[in-house]
């Protein structure tokens with residue numbers, strides 16, 4: 001399996017992919033046909049901000065399972081197109097936050113104290129001491145546009161250097177801001193009152209051009225920093241505002257078009273400090289994001305949950321250990337339910353009982369759907385399972401209850417069409433395999449296993465022996481057997497865990513016996 005890496009990442013990430021057995025192909029600075037050809041047989045693509053992952057590129061990648069962004073911003077990835085192709089897009093939202101925040105602080109000092117300008121003058125032999133009178137950050141107001149992960153780290157650092165904090169972020173609560181010592185205000189107010197404004201939003205249709213000429217006028221006499229994304233600030237308006245003295249200075253790490261063209265008006269303005277998108281470029285940050293992405297590529301290609309998937313339900317790192325066992329369990333329950341169900345389902349109901357009902361369960365439901373559809377559509381995953389359900393006209397219902405009988409948690413997947421219904425209920429005991437504890441109302445205690453036989457039979461002496469003999473005659477080894485019955489002599493349901501597949505003829509042989517109502521072979525392995 002090949003992973004294509006089209007922007008440089010830390011060796012630690014490449015090594016991790018290598019150790020996991022991938023063929024790792026690094027191909028920096030390729031585009032067009034060369035890129036489309038390189039991605040053709042790749043299961044994973046690793047990028048930073050230098051690669052545009054377009055619908056066209058994704059269409060050229062039939063094997064692709066995941067695009068991993070070794071960093072935060074995903075404005076260079078067409079996530080909708082990825083979702084349509086069932087390709088997971090994941091980023092590394094934590095690993096470079098501190099690096100980006102530190103770079104922002106460095107840029108604040110760089111512009112307020114004209115460090116790069118004075119440095120260049122001195123290097124060229126000029127002792128221009130009398131020409132630079134800087135601005136102290138202490139006791140000034142910092143205006144933060146976008147108080148997310150990076151914005152908050154910047155807030156903490158510059159607050160500790162004596163700055164008052166004012167922030168504009170319509171999606172964050174006042175309590176969160178207050179806990180940081182920041183006052184929330186509208187964008188205009190933030191710009192009017194700030195001495196230094198710093199932008200930390202993603203680039204979205206809403207933030208594109210968020211700060212242009214009228215907003216720059218409000219920041220009159222101040223400084224503007226952008227270590228988030230080019231395109232949020234109108235670059236020509238900014239060049240003009242600094243050149244004509246509306247602003248004292250600006251510091252930019254990111255640009256609408258990268259690499260920045262040498263004829264950009266920004267480069268002609270003395271008080272615009274620039275760096276070539278270095279915010280995340282520290283050893284620690286690069287190692288963090290590269291290993292995080294490598295781990296997620298390993299998970300995705302092993303069909304395991306991907307921690308920071310952006311187009312599939314993802315889970316908070318702290319909740320992951322509690323939820324993870326139920327992801328596999330619900331996939332198995334979905335798989336068993338759908339295989340036992342004869343005919344077309346039009347409803348899938350996933351019920352959560354007990355502790356699991358208190359968790360974020362979107363990914364568990366997606367996983368149940370994935371289990372239902374996998375034997376029919378091998379490409380299905382947590383990204384496209386909900387849309388596969390929709391295409392197949394299956395309503396998906398989730399419900400939660402605190403009561404889980406004698407269990408800590410139960411997940412029940414019910415597949416239905418009118419009166420016809422099959423439900424499969426499972427639980428997870430600490431430190432052990434998942435258990436299926438009820439099938440269609442019958443109590444069982446089955447450890448789901450690669451091959452299973454579920455038999456509905458009349459509860460008569462010798463039936464279980466008969467099934468065992470038929471299987472044994474065909475060299476099919478029984479790893480476990482679990483019997484559930486309603487009443488003595490009534491109907492019973494028996495679940496067998498087997499080491500081998502059961503050919504169709506054996507199922508027919510079993511069903512030919514009058515004591516057996518129904519025998520169904522279930523494949524629970526990943527094919």
Ligand SMILES: NC(=O)C1=CN([C@@H]2O[C@H](COP(=O)(O)OP(=O)(O)OC[C@H]3O[C@@H](n4cnc5c(N)ncnc54)[C@H](O)[C@@H]3O)[C@@H](O)[C@H]2O)C=CC1
Pocket residue numbers: 072073074093096097100145146147148149150151168169170171172200201202203206207227228229253254277278279280281
């Ligand atoms: N220069 C560099 O090398 C680096 C740049 N970045 C960039 O920094 C930016 C921030 O990253 P994070 O803090 O991790 O993202 P985040 O998602 O944690 O925070 C973004 C914040 O912006 C807010 N926001 C969204 N739309 C907004 C709007 N219209 N107006 C005001 N606020 C809005 C959100 O509510 C959120 O609080 C991203 O653009 C990211 O790509 C991140 C790391 C390195």
Ligand SMILES: O=C(O)C(=O)COP(=O)(O)O
Pocket residue numbers: 048049050070071072073074096228277278279280281
């Ligand atoms: O993580 C981000 O959003 C960044 O902007 C870092 O970009 P890079 O990985 O250095 O191209």
